[in-house]
Structure formats: structure tokens, C-alpha cells
Amino acid sequence: MSATQDIRIVHDGAVALVEMDRPPHNFVDAGFMQRLADDLERLDKVDACRAVVLMSAGKNFCAGADFSGAAKSGEAVDPSAFYVHAMRLFGTSKPIVAAVNGAAVGAGLGLTLAADFRVAGPGTRFSANFNRLGFHPGFGLTLTLPRLIGEQKASLLFYTGRRIGGEEAARIGLADEVAADDEGIRTRAIALAQEIAASAPLAVESTRAALRADLQKRVALANQDELSIQLRQFRTEDFKEGVAAMAQRRLPAFRRC
Template identity: 50%
Template structure:
């Protein structure tokens, strides 16, 4: 079977049953409908290819994924509802995924980082659900995935304050599973994926279905609610101020309206 190409991704399959999916929008890898669709297509391909038993998800540049670019022009295809439909497909992936997080995983980018089964991070990694600092509601299924990984209280802390966790803090709260020097990050993620790939593939998929089989449905329900709240808050003065303050690199002056 030939190996396809996907827009904005570097994709390869090794002879060790490990595929590498690399986001190629440096330096910050902002996502949109097209990128999430490409990721979903790549993972779907992996699910149907016997050469793949585990996937490494990584990214080029400074950031792992800095989320959506709120200052970018929007068209019909990039509407959040369309994007979230593609996002739900990511959670339907049947193949185990290990993420290598080298930099910022912010906002919706945190949502991308929480889709994989495991996260290997460097000390320079940064994790933040900064939506409240933008006057906005969380998205990308974070209402389900974040508390599912770190627990309700840590999730509320991150969502209410928008504070950033570095790699060491992320390891302490369970947001990442292993912390390694930046120069070893890709190799460690690949080694972890290879450990998985050496297990019986039918058994791994069966176990994964038992443990995570209902996650896509939960994310679908969560994104439906998140989208409604985002639509409501998008028209507020606070949201406009949050986006403007972020672009101007200053503290926002929220008015509660």
C-alpha cells in the first residue's frame, strides 16, 4: 500500500509499525478546519493500514499548537461548528496515539494535545486553557477531556484562571505522562509508541475500545454545548477586549458585558 500525503502534515510510516504525523505549520501551528480535517484523514488512514499499530503526533516549530488564530479571517468552512465536527473524528481514532509536546499547547491547541492517549513533554512545554482570559468559553471537547485527565479541581483552576503550566507542573498534575529533555523528545515518544506497537494489535485495539470507546460521543455532546456558549460570548464586549488585549500583549480590562 502506498503512503499518501496530507495538507499541512508530514506523514510517514516506519518498518516498526509506528506512523509519524507531524503538524507542519510553524512556528505556532495555529489550526483551522483544514488542518483538523487533515489530521482526521491521516488518523483514519492509519486505522485502516496494517502497517500501523501506533502513532506519534508531533509538530514543527516553537509551539506544539497555539490553538485557533482569532485574528484570522473567517469563512464558511472555518466556522467552529464545522471544525468541531472534524475534531470529533479525531476521537474516533482506533489506533493508540502518543503526542510529543515541545512547546505551547494553548487553548484549542490544548484540546489537540489531549486527544492522544499519552503525552511526552519537554520542560519547555506550556499547557494552558486560556479561554477565560479571552472572555470566551472552552472548546474542542476540553469540558470532557481536561477533567478526565487531571480531575475536576485542576481543570477548574486552569479554566477559571487561564494560567500556564510548564512541563514539570504538567507532569505533577498528570497532564503529561513523561518529561524528557527537548533533544530527546521525539526519540522518547517514538520509543513509547514502539512499546505499544510490540503488543498484540488486536488486543490493544480491543482494550482501547473498552477504555476509550465512548470518548467520541462524549466529546460530540461537549462540543455541541461549548459551541452554543462560544456563540453567545462571541458578541460580548469582553470577548472583543480579550482578543484585542492578547494581540497588544497587555492585561485585558473586562467590564462584564
């Protein structure tokens, strides 16, 4: 077992359980993404580890990125460092199953798509809420989301920012399995990881590498384009309105400026 201030790792046979613990909603920042990428890259070197379950403590998997430090200091939001480490997640070699409880919103959704498979439950809520906040999607989602569910369905989720539950996520291909109740999400995710771990590890890793091919490079390139647009839109009045509306729990009144 190993641990940092907000990540716990327990080995259950050939499966590594990586638990995020950033109460109350598992918001993530650049420092956290660096630690998570470091941990997953270390697990790549552990021969006894054949699969990984990425899960979270608390009621939400990950409710998004935390850029509140910049907001409080009056600095412009710049997620560049955050994305540098987020892109590293796509270059790891061990299969990852995400146990998605509660909200997987914005960067939280992006994090689930760095995994190979997603197990959801009745209380799971996926959302690409970027446009509702007044800015362009990030985390490479303009590539990873349509790659998984198709351009049409991805467009709908991006443009509306709507939240979808576990059953609908499974129907459109965003979730691979749905547990009968939220308590069963981890159990199902671990069972799936153990099933993967029972296969020949060298064969699994080579097959995964062939299927993902140059995914890390393509996601990183998509993210570069996303970031350049985001940095411009973070300076707009619509972005300020989107953030304010979310904090006040009201519909935003965007003005295209």
C-alpha cells in the same frame, strides 16, 4: 510516506509519525483539522501501523485555533466546521502519543487530549486560555480535561488560563512522561509508541476501545454545549477585549458585557 501541504507522515516500523507543519506556531483551522482526521482515519486501515506519534515541526506543538479569516472579513467567529472534524479525532482506533514541544494552548491543548498519552519537556507550555480571551472552553475540553486531571485542577486551569510546564503537567497527570530536554521529546514519544506497538495489536485496540467506550459521543455532546455558549460569547465586548489584550500583550479589562 505520504504528505499534504501541512501534514507529513513517515512510517517507522509499526509506528506512524504524523508531523504538523504550519509555521510559525502551528495554528490550526477547519481545513487542517479535516486533513488530520482524514489521515488518522486512513491509518486505522493500515494493518502495519500499530501506534501513532503526533508531533510538530517548529518550536510550538500548536498555539491554538486560527479564526483570523473571520476576524479580517468582519464576519462573526463560528468554529462549527472546525469542531466537526476535531470530534472525529476521538473516534480513531490506533493509540496516539503526542510529542508536545513548546506551546499547547487552547485548541492545541485540546489536540493533545485527543491523544492517549503526552510526552512533554522543560520548554513545554500547556494552557487552557479560553477564559482569559473572554469565552467558554471548546474542543470538548470541559469533559476531557477533568476526565484526565480531575475537576479541581481542571477548574484552576480554566479559570486562570495559567500556563504550566512539563514537570508540573506530569505531576498533575496531564503529561505521562517528561524528556530531559526539549530535543528528547520526540525520542521519548517514539520509544513509548514502539513499546505500545510491541504488544498484540488486536488486544491493544480492543482494550483501548473498552477504556474509551463511548468517549467520542460524550466529547461531541460536550462540544455541542460548549459551541452554543461560545457563539453567544463571541458577540460580547469582553471577547473583543480579550482578543485585543492578547494582541497587545496586556492584561484584559473585562466589563461583563
